[in-house]
Amino acid sequence: MKNDQKKPVILEIQCAHKIKKLLVSHSQHLVDGKITFFFTFASIEREMGDDSRVDLYRQVFERSNQCIYLTDADHNVLFINPSFTQFFGRSSVEMKGKKSDILFHQDSKDIHNEAIDRLINEVDQMELRMSCVTAFNADKPVVCNINIVMIHDDGAHKFLHFIEDITDQVSAEEKMKEVAFQDPLTGIANRHSFNLKFNDLYSEAQRKGQQLNLFFIDLDKFKFINDQYGHKYGDALLIHVAKCLQKSRKVSDFIARLGGDEFVILIQNDHTKSELESIARRILSELSRPFILKDLDYCCTCSIGIAQYPDDAISQTDLLNAADSAMYIAKHSGRNDFSFYNYEKQKQTTFSEKRFQEIELAVKNDLIQLHYQPVHNMATGEVTSFEALSRYYDEQGELHLPAYFLPFIESDPLIYKLGVSQIKEITRYLKILKHHGIQLPISINLSSYQIKSDKIINQLKAVADDSPDIVRLLKIEVTEIMLFEDDSIAVKNLSYLSKLGFSLVLDDFGTGHSSIYSLKKIDFETVKIDQIFINEIRSPKGGDRKFLNAIIAMIKNLNAKIICEGVETKQQVDYLLQRGCHTGQGFYYSKAMPKNEILTYLGV
Structure with missing residues (x-):
């Protein structure tokens, strides 16, 4: 080795357990009148690992499909990724050193400024809904979900922005x-x-x-x-x-x-x-x-x-x-x-009082009966389940739908008595079907008053205790409006029933105002699309189907099964199958029938 060699070199050296890459440098000194060389060995694998991670982060930043950019505390844009350019129509050269305010609609600028202040003083991450302006169409703001993360870099504050276009989602909402x-x-x-x-x-x-x-x-x-x-x-x-x-x-x-x-x-x-x-x-x-x-x-x-x-x-x-x-x-x-x-x-005696007295007597005499509407696999035609629906035959033998009687007892204890009776009847009938070798689920509709009733919950708990093999066949069906009311007791009871093993079905989806977040709070196995939206298929205006398609996409995002209600035509069946919806019920297949017709309908 020459005396003037000062430049460090990288060598692979056999250490105790493995070969390592070391940075080797040396210096020479006079010791006791003799020239002595001192060698210094330093591991560089850690530094190289850091470089690898930096390179990995750079690739994620540059190749991400999500629009990402970085600013300093003064809102100056430091870096953007290619997806930013695709979304905003602005290049890195154009944005370098520019204020990020140009990206936001006037209504959202103050919101963004307040968010940055909060990030500096209170929190490390915020998620906002704001309106952005692109170079493609400055007159038409784009609704975005923006996630801002604060990064501490050598005492300076920097802010990483992740932007997602949610215009279609907001339109659907x-x-x-x-x-x-x-x-x-x-x-x-x-x-x-x-x-x-x-x-x-x-x-x-x-x-x-x-x-x-x-x-x-x-x-x-x-x-x-x-x-x-x-x-x-x-x-x-x-x-x-x-x-x-x-x-x-x-x-x-x-x-x-x-x-x-x-x-x-x-x-x-x-x-x-x-x-x-x-x-x-x-x-x-x-x-x-x-x-x-x-x-x-x-x-x-x-x-x-x-x-x-x-x-x-x-x-x-x-x-x-x-x-x-x-x-x-x-x-x-x-x-x-x-x-x-x-x-x-x-x-x-008012009309309502007369009607209530009539229904009270009907419940006492078991005149309110259950009919069962089949739910079909629209691809194969097979029956997959039934929905139990209340029907009332008055003294003249006239058949009345639930709108005739349920509104008059919905907030009265009579509704609990009716619910308990119907749960018992469905449980008995599921056992009869099982005896015939038929194990098709039956769903029962429960109102918000019933879901909040201890009598109803206790009856379902008794079913779970006494007939555990029936629990998976008895489905609990509730309306979306119940979720919109955001009643903590109803939500708690639904969660409890889910833990007992009952499958939950959300009825009339799209007619309420629940958010995806509120739906995710409860584990719904199945979501039913209301007939209002199925009818859009028959509309001569093709645009009317866009909302139906959006609802289908939202339910699939929940990983829930879909049942389409009110299916009445072959056109509706074909359209729904094309959209990946395979299960439906409605007059195209059958109206609700008394239980003594079910075995015949099933061909047993």
């Missing part, structure tokens, strides 16, 4: 909100929207000591139109009535369709009875104008009930019942009329 709060037929507010608005206005009236007026409107002879000419005529009439009511109201008045031919109007602030009478007469006059109902010359009439808070009732339920009672007074007085709530007349 907005559509879901519209469906959740809007009556799909008439376009005005639906019952759910009314309940929320009623609660807000009632609370405001209480707080301010003001009056709140409620009009309950029911069409005269609507059933005759439906029965005589068909539902298309009835639907056309409902659309016409909604338009007339909108013409008759003030901007501040709130109009909603509760269902069927029932409409309500909420009117704020103090009004004399004379003023409310004028409003009622204006509505009657507007509705009674002759018009063409499809191909009929028709004149629509209605009955209106009027109730006032606090004069007629001091609770929301009582106010709604008072307006309903007043409406029946108007109807019994000859129709095409209005009536104010009258306590003396209300003391007589």
